[in-house]
Amino acid sequence: MAPKLPLKARLEHSENVAGGTAVQDHDAHHSSGPLRWLLTTNHKEIGTLYLIFSLTMFLIGGAMALVIRLELFQPGLQLVRPEFFNQMTTMHGLIMVFGAVMPGFVGLANWMVPLQIGAPDMALPRLNNFSFWLLPVAFLLLLSTLLMPGGGPNFGWTFYAPLSTTYAPPSTTFFILAMHMAGISSILGAINIIATILNLRAPGMRLMDMTLFVWTWLITAFLLIAVMPVLAGVITMMLLDINFGTSFFNAAGGGDPVLFQHLFWFFGHPEVYIMILPAFGIISVIVPAFARKPLFGYASMVYATASIAILSFLVWAHHMFSVGLPLIAELFFMYTTMLIAVPTGVKVFNWIATLFRGSITFETPMLFALAFIVLFTIGGFSGLMLAIAPADFQYHDTYFVVAHFHYVLVPGAVFSIMAAVYYWLPKWTGHYPDECLGRWHFWLSVIGVNLLFFPMHFAGLAGMPRRIPDYALQFADFNMASSIGGFLFGFSQLLFVWVVIKCVRGGVTAPAKAWDGATDLEWSVPSPAPLHTFETPPDLRRVAG
Amino acid sequence: MRKTYVLAALITGLAGLERNALANGWNMPVGVTEVSRHVHGLHMTIFWICVVIGAVVFSVMFYSLFRYRRSKGAQAANFHEHTTVEIFWTAIPLLILVAMAIPATATLRHMYDASEADLEVMVTGHQWRWHYDYVGEDVGYFSNLTTPREQIDGTQAKDANYLLEVDQPLVLPVDRKVRLLMTSSDVIHSWWVPDLAVKKDAIPGFVNEAWTRIDEPGIYRGQCAELCGKDHGFMPVVVHAMAQDEFDAWLAERKQEAAAAASGVDRNWTLPELMERGEQVYGSICASCHQPEGQGLPPTFPALVGNQALLEDLEGHIDTVVNGVAGTPMPAFSGTLNAVDIAAVITFERNAWGNDTGDIIQPSTIQAQLSP
Amino acid sequence: MWGVVKSVLAAFFGVQKERQRQHDFSEGKPVAFIMTGIVLAVALVIAILLVATLASR
Numbered sequence: 001m002a003p004k005l006p007l008k009a010r011l012e013h014s015e016n017v018a019g020g021t022a023v024q025d026h027d028a029h030h031s032s033g034p035l036r037w038l039l040t041t042n043h044k045e046i047g048t049l050y051l052i053f054s055l056t057m058f059l060i061g062g063a064m065a066l067v068i069r070l071e072l073f074q075p076g077l078q079l080v081r082p083e084f085f086n087q088m089t090t091m092h093g094l095i096m097v098f099g100a101v102m103p104g105f106v107g108l109a110n111w112m113v114p115l116q117i118g119a120p121d122m123a124l125p126r127l128n129n130f131s132f133w134l135l136p137v138a139f140l141l142l143l144s145t146l147l148m149p150g151g152g153p154n155f156g157w158t159f160y161a162p163l164s165t166t167y168a169p170p171s172t173t174f175f176i177l178a179m180h181m182a183g184i185s186s187i188l189g190a191i192n193i194i195a196t197i198l199n200l201r202a203p204g205m206r207l208m209d210m211t212l213f214v215w216t217w218l219i220t221a222f223l224l225i226a227v228m229p230v231l232a233g234v235i236t237m238m239l240l241d242i243n244f245g246t247s248f249f250n251a252a253g254g255g256d257p258v259l260f261q262h263l264f265w266f267f268g269h270p271e272v273y274i275m276i277l278p279a280f281g282i283i284s285v286i287v288p289a290f291a292r293k294p295l296f297g298y299a300s301m302v303y304a305t306a307s308i309a310i311l312s313f314l315v316w317a318h319h320m321f322s323v324g325l326p327l328i329a330e331l332f333f334m335y336t337t338m339l340i341a342v343p344t345g346v347k348v349f350n351w352i353a354t355l356f357r358g359s360i361t362f363e364t365p366m367l368f369a370l371a372f373i374v375l376f377t378i379g380g381f382s383g384l385m386l387a388i389a390p391a392d393f394q395y396h397d398t399y400f401v402v403a404h405f406h407y408v409l410v411p412g413a414v415f416s417i418m419a420a421v422y423y424w425l426p427k428w429t430g431h432y433p434d435e436c437l438g439r440w441h442f443w444l445s446v447i448g449v450n451l452l453f454f455p456m457h458f459a460g461l462a463g464m465p466r467r468i469p470d471y472a473l474q475f476a477d478f479n480m481a482s483s484i485g486g487f488l489f490g491f492s493q494l495l496f497v498w499v500v501i502k503c504v505r506g507g508v509t510a511p512a513k514a515w516d517g518a519t520d521l522e523w524s525v526p527s528p529a530p531l532h533t534f535e536t537p538p539d540l541r542r543v544a545g
Numbered sequence: 546m547r548k549t550y551v552l553a554a555l556i557t558g559l560a561g562l563e564r565n566a567l568a569n570g571w572n573m574p575v576g577v578t579e580v581s582r583h584v585h586g587l588h589m590t591i592f593w594i595c596v597v598i599g600a601v602v603f604s605v606m607f608y609s610l611f612r613y614r615r616s617k618g619a620q621a622a623n624f625h626e627h628t629t630v631e632i633f634w635t636a637i638p639l640l641i642l643v644a645m646a647i648p649a650t651a652t653l654r655h656m657y658d659a660s661e662a663d664l665e666v667m668v669t670g671h672q673w674r675w676h677y678d679y680v681g682e683d684v685g686y687f688s689n690l691t692t693p694r695e696q697i698d699g700t701q702a703k704d705a706n707y708l709l710e711v712d713q714p715l716v717l718p719v720d721r722k723v724r725l726l727m728t729s730s731d732v733i734h735s736w737w738v739p740d741l742a743v744k745k746d747a748i749p750g751f752v753n754e755a756w757t758r759i760d761e762p763g764i765y766r767g768q769c770a771e772l773c774g775k776d777h778g779f780m781p782v783v784v785h786a787m788a789q790d791e792f793d794a795w796l797a798e799r800k801q802e803a804a805a806a807a808s809g810v811d812r813n814w815t816l817p818e819l820m821e822r823g824e825q826v827y828g829s830i831c832a833s834c835h836q837p838e839g840q841g842l843p844p845t846f847p848a849l850v851g852n853q854a855l856l857e858d859l860e861g862h863i864d865t866v867v868n869g870v871a872g873t874p875m876p877a878f879s880g881t882l883n884a885v886d887i888a889a890v891i892t893f894e895r896n897a898w899g900n901d902t903g904d905i906i907q908p909s910t911i912q913a914q915l916s917p
Numbered sequence: 918m919w920g921v922v923k924s925v926l927a928a929f930f931g932v933q934k935e936r937q938r939q940h941d942f943s944e945g946k947p948v949a950f951i952m953t954g955i956v957l958a959v960a961l962v963i964a965i966l967l968v969a970t971l972a973s974r
Contacts, residue, residue, distance in 0.1 A: 075707065076699040082775045083842070150844045156772045162749065163732040163774060167672075167874050170844060208942050251750020252871060257733060258748060292615070294625040299938040304931035310958055314965075322735060322770075323746045324727075324753035327657045331650060331969035338642040339965075342635060343931040349634045352602065355609040357622040362614075370610070374603065381595035388645065390580075390652040391588045393744045394573055397735060397770040458571045463739045465770045468778030470697060472708050474570050631932040650972045 038133070041125035042531055043110050046132050048428075050107025051421070053135055055497070057099030058414075060143070062490050064092040069452075069486035072479045077470055085469035086154035087146060093157025097275070098182045099139050101409065104417045105278040106189045109217050112424060113193060115522035115529065116211050118202030118538045123195035131188035138181035145171035145178075156467055158268070161249030161260040165241040172242060176235045183228045190224035193217055202521070202534070204541030208302070211520050212295065215302050216281030219309045223270045223277075226313075230267040234260065258323055265316035273312045276408060277305060279376075279416035280347055283369050285520065286423050287351050290366035291358030292517040297350045304343035304350075311340040321392045330389050337387040341380065348377050363515070364438030368419035371411055371446050379407030382457065397467075399478075400460025406453045410489075411446075418445075418496065425503050426510030430528035433503040441499060444492035451485025574739050577761045577786075581742035583652045591645060598638075659756040662724035666715065669881070670727070670734030670747035670769070672874060673776035673833055676881050677715045680726070684799045687881065688713050689829045690779050697779075709766040712829065714783035718792035719759045727753040730876045732774060738767035738782055746771055759786040774874075775842075776833050803883075810884050810908045816892070819905065823893025826886045831894075834874065839898045845874065850898040859895075859904060866891055867914055884912040925953045929961070 040046060067088050071079045080088070110128065114121055122128045145152035150169035153159065164172060197218045201210070210218075237260075240246040247253025249260045280301075288295045295301065317325060317333040325333075351373050360366075382404040386392050395401060425433045459478035464471055471479065513523040525533045575585045613619040665680035671687075678685035688711045695701035697708075704710075717723050727736055729747040736755075737744040745755040759765075767782040787795070828837070834846040841848035849855065855862055866887055869877030878887060888908040895902045924941050927933045941950070 075703060077697050078699065082778065086772070086775065086777075154774075160733055160772070163772065166872055167732050167774060167845075206942060208938060250872075251748075255750075257750065291613075292621040294623065296625050296627075297631055297932075298625065299933040299935055300631055300931055303928040303933055307929055307931050310954075314962060322744050323748065324751065326973075327654065328966075328969050328973040330653055330657075331972050332966055334649065334653070335646060335965050335969060338646060341642065342638050345638050346631070346635055346931045348602065349631075352606045352609065353627075353630070354625075355606060355613065357619075357624075358609070358613050359615040359619045359621040360610060360613050361616070373606065377599065377602065381599060384595060385588065385591050388587055388591055388649045390584050390649055390656060390742075391573075391591065393656075394584055394588065394739060394742055396744060397737075461573045462570045463574070463767065465737070465768050465778075467772040468768070470708060470778050473703060473705065626935050628932065628934050632930075635930055635932055654973070 039129070041121075041129050043114050043122045043125070043128065044428075044529060044531060046122075046128050047107045047110030047112075049132050050103050050110055050135075053132070054100050054104035054107055054417075055500075057095050057103070057139065059493070059497075061092050061095035061100055062493060064088045064095070066486060066490050068092065069483040071469055072471070073483040074480065075471055075473055075476050080469070082469045083151060083154060086156075086467070087152045089467055090153045090156050090159075091142075091146065094142065094153070094179075095139070096409070097157060097271070098179070099135070099142075101275050101413050101417070102186060103135060105217075105220075105275070105413075106186075106193075108213075108278070108282070108417065108420050108424075109189075109193055111428065112420075112522060113196055113214055113217060114200070115427075115525065115533060116214050116520050117197060117200060117205060118521050118534050118540070119196060119200035120532065120534050120537070122192050123199055124192045127188050128192055131185045131192065134181045134185040134188075138178045138185065141174055141181070142178035145174050148174070158264060159238075160264070161238060161241070161257050162251075165238050165249055168242065173239065176239045176242075179235050180232060183232050186224050187228045190221035190228075193221040194225075197221075202537040203539050208299070209540070211281070212284035212298070212301055212305075213278070213281035216277040216284075216305055219305050220274050220277045223274050223309055223312065227267040227270045227274075230263060231271075234263040234267065237263075258320075261320050261323060262317070265319045266313070268319065269316040270309075270312045272405075272408075273308060275413045276376075277308070279372070279413045280305065282416045282420045282423075283351060283372055284347075286365050286369040286419055287354050287373075289423070289515050289517040289519070290363060290369070291355050291360050293354060293358040295350070296353035296356075297346075300346060301350055304346045307343040308340060311336060311343070315340055318387060318389075318392070321389050322396050334387060334389040338384070341384050341387065344380055348373060348380070359517075361517075363422075364433065364435060364442055365419045365423035365515075367439070367442045368415050368422060371442070372415045372419065375407055375411030375415070375446075375449070379404055379412055382407065395460065397465055398460035399456040399464045399466055402466050403453050403456035403460060406456070410453065411449050415445075421500065423515070424522075425500070426514035427522055427525075427527050427529055429504050429507075430510055431503050431507030432510050432514065433499050434507060437495060437499045437502070441492055441495045444495065445489060448485050448487075448489030448492055452482050452489050453485070455479075455481045455485075576740040576742050577759055577763065577765065578741050578757055579760075580652070580656055580757070581740060583655070584742045587649055587652060590648070594641060594645065598641075656755075659724050659754045661722065662756060663721040664718065665724045665726060666717075667726045667728070668715075668736050668747060670729040670731075670736070670773065670780075671876060671881075672731050672774050673769070673780040674830070675715075675734075675736070675769075675780065675782060676730075679796070682796060682800065683803055684796060685881070686713050686799075687829065688715065688783065690781055692779075706766065708779065709768070709781045709783065711781055711783045714764065714785040716785045716787065716792060716795055717757075717759060718789045719762050719786050721789065722756055722758045725755045725757065727755065730881075731874055733771050734769050734773045734780070735771035736767075736782055737770040738765050738784055740765040740767075741784065744770055759784075762786050762788060779833075806883050806885055810912045813907060814885075814888070814905075816896070816905050819889045819892040820896060822885065823889035823891070824897070826882070826890040827893050827897075830878075830882070831890065839894070839900070849894050850900060856895065856900060856902055859906075862891055862895070863887075863906065863911065863914065867911065879915055884908040884915055887911045887915075921949050921953050922957070925950060925957050928954070929957065 071085055148171040150171060152171055153175045155164040155168060197214060237248040241248050241250060247255035249255050249257050251257060284295055284301055314336040315333060317329060318337040321330060386395050386404060422433055422438055455478040459475050462474060464475045510527040512526050514527055573585055573588050575582055667678040667680055669676040675688045677688060691710050691712050692708050696703045727745050727747040729749045734747040735744060736747055741757045743755050743757050745753050763786055765784045769777055769780045835841050835849050839850035865875060867879045869875050885908040888906045888911045891906045895904045
């Protein structure tokens with residue numbers, strides 16, 4: 001949103017530069033055939049690759065979740081052994097975090113950041129290609145550990161030492177290598193996004209004229225560069241402990257298992273915000289478009305995002321309230337954690353103030369965005385409860401925590417990605433996604449996701465620890481409901497795949513400005529967006545004055 | 546007037562719902578200690594704060610969605626800023642949180658004051674059982690899951706305490722401040738009993754501290770809360786709280802048993818005696834990793850049946866069980882099993898499942914290694 | 918100087934006037950804001966640490 005630039009002038013002006021026309025000659029020196037997708041340096045094609053990869057990983061990680069839910073459908077061990085169950089919970093977490101959500105957001109950034117700032121491409125196109133192709137290699141390696149002797153990683157996605165070092169299966173070295181590659185990919189992607197946003201904005205576009213999606217991604221990219229090296233460091237220390245006889249995390253050799261947790265969560269907590277800040281950006285773009293009203297408190301939103309980013313480095317030990325921190329540390333991290341709720345709350349209030357006195361319609365992207373606001377807020381509430389350290393002793397490592405972070409990640413991050421896909425599909429494909437199927441997908445997902453995750457609050461409060469393949473009888477009803485919800489949610493996503501395929505193949509033709517309330521720069525280029533856009537940057541200076 | 550009635554009815558209804566949820570095991574238990582009641586109070590306070598904020602926020606949101614539909618001809622306003630409102634809605638949550646932080650800090654300070662305890666118990670996590678040691682009393686024992694395999698696999702009906710039952714619970718006196726010292730012999734575990742509101746990680750190389758003072762005699766059940774490997778879901782915690790005199794009697798009895806066990810060290814044991822005892826020890830301690838038939842789970846847990854390297858090296862076998870193997874999951878049992886049990890289990894392993902070495906290891910041999 | 922501090926504090930609080938923002942972005946030097954931000958972030962950490970120390974006594 002750029003309150004200073006009157007929308008009409010911007011779009012009119014952009015039509016003058018005609019981003020995306022007369023570019024056919026470029027395709028002449030574009031690789032064709034099977035190598036085309038391997039060698040492409042085009043931000044739109046790489047964005048598409050990222051999104052396809054993310055969707056594939058989402059389905060694989062989802063299938064693992066269904067194995068977990070099937071085993072937990074009833075008490076007792078029916079389907080899998082505990083060894084395999086632990087591999088499923090670990091792989092599900094790793095794949096969803098590093099394979100589905102993060103690449104999903106990077107894919108959206110690849111597609112939309114250049115279009116929203118009027119840039120012809122990403123700043124570093126070859127690096128872009130490299131950072132994508134690291135991912136399939138990393139995740140093939142990660143998945144292949146499941147077939148190795150002793151099985152794949154079975155120590156949870158947080159891989160606490162010494163369970164992940166001294167007591168880990170032999171395949172852990174490959175897991176470390178895979179994580180290194182995924183980490184390098186993230187760092188390179190982040191560098192590219194920062195370089196693009198800081199250098200390639202259209203003339204006249206100031207930082208405070210950028211959309212919230214670009215802003216949140218800029219801040220996220222800085223977070224990525226700050227914390228991914230910490231992850232790289234901690235897995236390297238694991239590698240040394242496992243293969244070279246060091247004792248970073250081995251108490252018998254004078255090491256410190258708690259050090260692992262400090263390092264991991266110093267990476268891990270900002271990582272949580274890496275997975276939610278771009279979602280805030282998406283919602284801040286979609287809500288104004290369908291409320292036909294500028295975003296309320298744009299400046300505050302940017303400032304709140306920056307606040308959250310800074311505070312995210314000061315709260316990590318709230319994941320470790322039960323490890324026996326000194327009292328003063330418990331208090332410090334409890335206070336900072338409670339503080340971080342404030343800027344997060346401000347964002348929710350701003351979205352609602354944007355809705356207030358708007359002119360609201362309920363197309364599929366808006367439905368997902370609205371569900372995001374409600375369900376993410378519920379996840380925020382349970383987060384606030386978890387911040388209260390004395391109560392956290394009872395919540396910690398139970399299904400209450402599982403419910404909390406799934407509420408912020410699934411109807412949070414994942415719903416925002418789906419909202420973004422429905423919102424931008426007309427720009428990508430030139431067709432509107434099927435509205436009727438979209439609504440079916442939305443309602444089935446919303447019902448499924450709540451049936452899946454809401455009962456987990458009760459199971460956790462009643463005392464069910466997380467990461468167990470079998471449970472006491474009093475948790476049976478909650479788990480049965482969750483499993484039914486899980487299957488409903490899981491299979492509804494096939495509908496999503498179908499909507500996307502259908503939209504790519506045809507449908508109602510979309511004009512350049514596919515949503516009448518949309519105001520950002522991407523809607524000034526034709527739909528579908530041609531391979532090359534904004535080769536002559538739109539000059540926003542004259543209209544900005 | 547009518548509005549007040551509706552509000553009163555709503556509040557009564559919600560309060561009733563809360564009590565009902567508690568009775569049906571949908572909510573955090575109130576528990577049986579002063580701390581657990583405080584924690585439950587904090588939990589309900591922050592919960593109701595969230596409910597009220599949620600009700601206000603979502604009401605405004607759904608009102609806006611309903612009232613300003615374009616299909617009803619709503620025209621969009623164009624405001625996008627209101628500093629006063631923004632300061633207002635930032636400051637109010639901040640004040641609520643400060644108000645919440647005060648009782649939370651008080652409870653936390655109370656929880657951290659483990660001084661002046663009447664009794665100390667060392668709690669050691671092992672893959673996958675708990676070991677309790679009454680400090681200064683010479684009484685220590687493992688606490689193993691007793692739920693039979695058949696119930697887990699579904700060939701037998703599950704009983705009421707499925708997965709939450711052990712052979713020997715931790716026995717504590719009521720109305721006494723008990724300090725719990727937590728550590729681990731292998732990976733990180735977490736000792737948790739919801740009714741006591743105690744959850745503390747048991748970390749190898751560290752000793753963590755927690756305390757409890759139980760108000761009511763009874764049996765309280767919990768589980769290991771930190772993922773600790775394959776059988777993480779199968780290492781329950783059971784606490785049996787009893788009156789002080791009952792507890793004293795129980796402790797005296799356990800001391801006698803320990804003394805009797807120690808006296809068995811000096812006599813010569815026969816093979817059938819050792820095999821019988823060894824089978825029991827193996828079943829409760831070793832079978833979870835090395836499997837009931839000794840086939841192990843390679844590569845992490847080696848097989849014992851037909852393991853030539855093991856069977857040819859008696860000294861090495863004894864050393865492995867007594868001192869553990871550094872850098873592997875195999876723990877040292879010198880501190881947790883007595884000489885008779887170690888001798889019996891080694892004898893058993895060398896003579897069971899077709900490992901017919903005929904070796905008989907006497908407790909006195911092991912005792913010599915335990916007390917250098 | 919006081920204006921920069923006020924703007925950074927507004928950012929910490931998460932609320933800022935559109936007019937002030939326009940002013941900051943057109944007149945202010947980014948380095949001044951970044952340095953003030955870092956200093957105030959450290960001050961915030963010290964302040965919370967102080968409160969925690971007092972509360973744990």
